[in-house]
Structures are given as structure tokens and as C-alpha cells.
Amino acid sequence: MEALDVALPAETLERPAPKPKPRLRVGVFAAAQRQPRWVIDALGRIATSECARIAVLALGLAAPEATAPLWSLYARLDRRLFGAGPDAAELLDVITEIPHEERIGLAAPASIVQWRGKVAALDLDVALALDDVDDGLLEGLARYGVWRFCAGEAAASMDPLACAREVAEGAPLTTTGLKVKLADGGGERLVYASAARTNAFSASRNRDEALRKSAAFAVRALGELHRSGAQWLERCPECVSSAPARAAPGLKVAAGDVARLGARAAWRGAQKLLAVDQWSIAYRFEETRGVVADLAGFRRLVPPRDRLWADPFALAVAGRHFIFFEEMPFATGKAHIAAVEIARDGSCSKPRRVLERDYHLSYPFLFEHDGGLYMVPESSANRTVDLYRCVAFPNRWKLERTLLRGVRCADATLHHDGTRWWMFAASAPEGGALDDELHLFHADRLEGDWRPHERNPVKSDVRSARPAGALFRDEQGLCRPAQVGAPRYGAAVAIQRILRLTPTEFAEREARRIQPARADRVLGIHTYNHSGGLTVMDGFAYRLRNPLARPRG
Secondary structure, eight states: OOOOOOOOOHHHHHOOOOOOOOOEEEEEEESOSEEEHHHHHHHHHHHTSSSEEEEEEEEOOOOOOOOOHHHHHHHHHHHHHHOOOSOTTOEEEHHHHSOOSOEEEOOOGGGHHHHHHHHHTTOBSEEEEOTTOOHHHHTTSBTTOEEEEEETTTTEEOOTTTTTHHHHHTOSEEEEEEEEEOGGGOOEEEEEEEEEEOOSSOHHHHHHHHHHHHTTHHHHHHHHHHHHOHHHHHHSOBOOOOOOSSOOSSOOOOHHHHHHHHHHHHHHHHHHHHEEEEEEEEEEEOSSOOOOOSSTTOEEEOOOTTEEEEEEEEEEETTEEEEEEEEEETTTOOOEEEEEEEOTTSOBOOOEEEEOOSSOOEEEEEEEETTEEEEEEEOGGGTEEEEEEEEETTTEEEEEEEEEESOOEEEEEEEEOSSOEEEEEEEOOTTSOTTSEEEEEEESSTTOOOEEOTTSSSEEBTTTOSBOSOOEEETTEEEEEEEEOSSSTTOEEEEEEEEEESSSOEEEEEEEEEOOOGGGTOSBOOOEEEETTEEEEEEEEEEEOOTTOOOOO
């Protein structure tokens, strides 16, 4: 084919390429030179980002805040018992760790006016306040206000033991975020918020996971500000906290708090000795997807005592019905994908392994495309999202393509909207919980290239982030089953109604919930699927151990 000779208008030829936006200028203000590891991580992300740079470090000479001796003793024991990783609160030198353009001291009382004039001359976009720095000192010195990390329902500023008190108090959620005190008296806005399930037994693990996750908040919010400008800040929800700019230092750990934590850990240890946390499968035949509120009317497939069955997906083939699911023997702790055939009279075949690898597999997401049957099992242990094609039903599957590599994605769920492929997945960095944050990817073709959503993670809330089954449509539109991960893992399934889904936008709201009822005799549900007239879910319950049973692999 010959090339077309098209004459472009002169103004088109002469129009210069749009200049990239300048990076935001961030000033970091801290009373102490040594800062927690998670804060250093947050500052490092800002300094190396494409949206912002650290224009100045303004540091005081204060010593880091000391923790209570009782807490220090408890934390050492906690880490030894529960295997917490590197301490997110370990203190490091911010000067040697973080690239910055200029460094000044923090204001002395006698020179505040002169100091403020010097800072104002730096033309900062954002003032990031840490530790005991008074927000009032920084008011009016940055175009987009004073930013500060926060924690708790009251959005109080981070103190040295933030995210530990939730464990002591038995709170179901640990919330962290980032708030902004706008310039010119514009009030406070919550520009980033995240809710995680509280670790019921380890304050150190709970704190580390929450703080490590919080290290990403500032660069994400700065990226949105860089893209959208001041209008985005003004649209953020108002921060209704009446908490002071700086919370009272330290967590007053009492002997009673430590005793409650110890009793909770002992109870959980005894529970694990006497019983197993076992998932089983529930199913019901119905020609169209009904409105399900709980497991009433469902039949059960209960596994042997030595394993669990979870993450069921239904499939109809030539008038026969199958359930694919995760099967995990407790002795190995590594799951594979299995399948059973189910008849309407309740009879079922013996489970057979259909896909196994030398790493953990679960959540066998099934779908048909161009006449073929495909599966995307959860393989976060391998740091991949893999696409398999069925070559001989039901137990021969060929690895067709790796869709994503080098990422920890759980429960990848694909959806085609008629023009574009979408992938919903829970994702987290190494060591982080996979239940809190929903990431989106999209592609023009199933095989890729898969691109991350501009606003990833599009949700950071353990109560509705992680996928719980295939998307479906009802009379009001597109729905997404999501796991409710608090107060326990797999507490319920939330049916989320998707309101906007584009490469630059995502919004959804909860339409209803499926949760265990007293009559169900289960404590949780975390998967919901329907296909070919068969609805499947799973249920979690405690099951007493049989000391005479021999583990089967």
C-alpha cells in the first residue's frame, strides 16, 4: 500500500509539543534528624518520583521520642513470638538517606519571622510536617498547604506508637491516611485514607504493616495533585477531626493492656491446638442468579479434616455442572486447583487435581473467550498473573501467557466490557497484606499489553477491596463481588455496584452484602459465583482436630 501524502496545516506543524509540568517542590520539616524507617521510605519515594522533588529539609535538633519501658519489653517479646519483619519504626538519618536540594535548620523562637521569610523565598508547593513540628509555624509557606500523616478514626497525627493501640483495644480496623491543612484558612482535607484489618494478636505486626503501607500515601497524593491541580484538593473530603495538630506523645501502655494482649494470644494458641480453620463449599441450583443474602438453601461439600476447599467457580459443560476450587492440605500449606462434578440430586464425583505447580495456587478464575476455556489462578507466591488454556477438559491446562510478571497480585478477576479488557486484583508490596488495596489493569487484547490504571490503587479499604468472584450484570448495571476482610478475614462478601470504569476513573458503591447467618453454622464467606444455573460460595468454620487422624497429602 502506498503512503498517503497528507498536507498538514502550518499551525499544526509549528505547534510545539506540550511542556511537561514542573515537579512539585516539597519541603520536609522535622524536629528530629533521625526519622522512622517508614518515613524515610516515604521521603525516598517522593525524591525519586516524576511528580515531586524535595526542595528543602528543615531539621531541628530534638532527640527522638522515647517509648515507655513496658512497651519496649512487650514489643521485643511480640516480635519474637509472632515473627514480625524489620521494624518500620527503626530510626535512620534522614540527611544521609534522602536526596534533597537544600538543608536548613528549624526555626528558633527568636528568629521565627526571619526564618519564615527564608522558607517563603523557596516557593514551596507542599510543606510536609513530621513528628513534633507545629503546623502553625508552617501556615502560609506552601502553595498547597501543610501535609501530615495521620492515624485512627479521629485522623490524629502519627505518634511513635500509632497503629498499636488498635490491637490493645481490640478494634477491628486500623486506619491510616494523609491530611492537608489548606493554605489561607481553607480547612483540613483528608487526601488519602486506608483501612486495614487489625491483627488481633500482634501489635508489632499490625503496626509494621500499617506503617509500611503508609509510606506510599504521600507520593500517590502528590501524583494526583500534579495531574489535577488545586481543584482535586478542594474536592477531597473535609477532615472533621477535632484532634490537635500533634497528638499527645506515646502510647500509654498499661499492664492491663499487655495482659489483654497476652490473654488473646494464648486463647488463639489454644484454639489452633484444638481446632482448624476450615473452608468448605456451598452450592445451589437456580436457573438465574438470585438475590442471595446468606447460605440458606445451599448444600454443602465438606472436605476431610486434613484440608480446606475454598474459592469455588462454577462451570456448565454440555449439560453437566462442575465446580473448580482451591484445595489445600494443611500438612503442606500449599494449594492446588481441584474440580468436582455436581448433579442436581446432590451427588458429586470424587475431587481430582486439575492444575498444580511447585508454588501455591488458588482462586481459579474461569472464563470463555473465542471458543476456548481459560483459567487465571491466583499465583502471587510466584509473583505472576498467568493465563492457562484448557486443552483437555477438565484436567489438562496449558500455560498460554504470563499477563503480569514481578507483581504480588491476588485473585485476579478479568472482565471484558465489549471494547477493552479489565483486570481487578488485590496487590501489595512484599510483606504487605494482600487484602487492603484494589488495583486495576487494562488491555486492548486478552494477551496484553496490560497497563496499570492511572489511579492505582483505586481503593484502599479491607472492607471491599479484594475480589470475591466474577463480575456480573443485574437489572441496575455491572456488579463486582468483593471480600469484606474485617473484623476477620472472609467476614462477608460485598456486592459493589460499579459507577465509573475508564482508564482514568473508577468509582463503585456497596449495593448489598452476603454474610453468614446464625443458622449457617459458618463464621465467614469470601467467594460468590454463578454460571450455567449453578451458584457457588464458600464458608469458614472451626472444626475440631482429630488427634488420631494421619495427615494426607
